[in-house]
Amino acid sequence: MKIKIPNLVLEAVVLQTLSEEELYGYVITKKIQEVIPISDSTTYPILRRLEQKGFVTTRSAIFDERTRKYYQLTKEGEAQLADAKKEWQTFVEQVNGILGE
Amino acid sequence: MNYLEKLAAALKGLPTKEKDDILEYYREYLEDGGLSDAEAVESLGTPEELATKIKTDYYTENGEQVPPYGSQHTTAYRVLILALIIITLPLTLPFFGGIFFSLFMLIFFFSILMLLATAAGVAFFIYGLFTLFHTFWSGLFFTGLGIIFIGLMFLVIPGIIFVTKKVIQGIVALSRWLVQLWERI
Numbered sequence: 001m002k003i004k005i006p007n008l009v010l011e012a013v014v015l016q017t018l019s020e021e022e023l024y025g026y027v028i029t030k031k032i033q034e035v036i037p038i039s040d041s042t043t044y045p046i047l048r049r050l051e052q053k054g055f056v057t058t059r060s061a062i063f064d065e066r067t068r069k070y071y072q073l074t075k076e077g078e079a080q081l082a083d084a085k086k087e088w089q090t091f092v093e094q095v096n097g098i099l100g101e
Numbered sequence: 102m103n104y105l106e107k108l109a110a111a112l113k114g115l116p117t118k119e120k121d122d123i124l125e126y127y128r129e130y131l132e133d134g135g136l137s138d139a140e141a142v143e144s145l146g147t148p149e150e151l152a153t154k155i156k157t158d159y160y161t162e163n164g165e166q167v168p169p170y171g172s173q174h175t176t177a178y179r180v181l182i183l184a185l186i187i188i189t190l191p192l193t194l195p196f197f198g199g200i201f202f203s204l205f206m207l208i209f210f211f212s213i214l215m216l217l218a219t220a221a222g223v224a225f226f227i228y229g230l231f232t233l234f235h236t237f238w239s240g241l242f243f244t245g246l247g248i249i250f251i252g253l254m255f256l257v258i259p260g261i262i263f264v265t266k267k268v269i270q271g272i273v274a275l276s277r278w279l280v281q282l283w284e285r286i
Contacts, residue, residue, distance in 0.1 A: 024129065025129060025130050029130075040144040041146065041154055044126050066129075067125075067129070068129055069129060
């Protein structure tokens with residue numbers, strides 16, 4: 001894909017994967033990759049930013065005798081996701097208005 | 102070194118907390134994906150490439166440029182520090198120079214003193230030996246004095262060598278510390 005995905009959209013994509021259940025880094029990456037070709041190293045910086053902005057929180061759980069960090073959507077994260085979806089809709093409609101469908 | 106160890110080495114310069122978070126994340130990532138080191142390179146790139154990517158992201162996000170050699174500060178900051186060092190040099194140089202100069206002078210002075218004492222000791226001893234045959238008691242006195250001086254030398258010279266070594270070690274340690282301090286800026 002030649003188009004560089006804006007951070008706002010990538011962040012929203014990650015938030016969307018967390019909208020139903022808490023997940024850990026590897027699964028978040030794989031879930032997104034099922035649809036969008038992102039590199040494996042894309043997710044960490046996004047998760048970090050989302051956590052800094054308070055859109056996700058984390059908890060460490062023991063799994064198979066080792067720790068695993070799970071990410072959860074916060075109320076602020078949900079609001080942000082809704083916002084980003086609207087922004088994206090508008091953007092798509094505008095671009096489609098010129099480039100057609 | 103395995104993938105994570107190499108990554109840790111390549112992340113040098115990032116704040117410790119940040120580095121720990123990153124390493125923890127990728128440790129879990131490799132475990133969850135069941136990735137070997139070779140597969141990790143295929144997935145994430147070499148540890149160095151991944152580290153460069155992470156650092157670029159970290160520093161651009163924090164509104165800084167990516168510094169070379171893993172330093173936490175910008176070039177401008179380093180230049181500023183260098184300027185400060187140079188400006189204060191007229192003050193710091195005589196201070197440290199004075200301390201080292203005094204120490205070396207002290208060592209030098211004691212060495213000369215010891216040399217003279219040794220010479221005097223030997224001279225007394227020989228003089229005493231000769232006098233022994235004319236005036237026995239004064240000959241004995243000078244021989245004894247000479248032996249005391251030479252004995253004193255054997256006691257004091259290791260002390261001087263010890264102090265000299267310590268001073269040189271101190272200077273080396275101080276220089277090393279300063280270099281490390283500079284690298285951390």
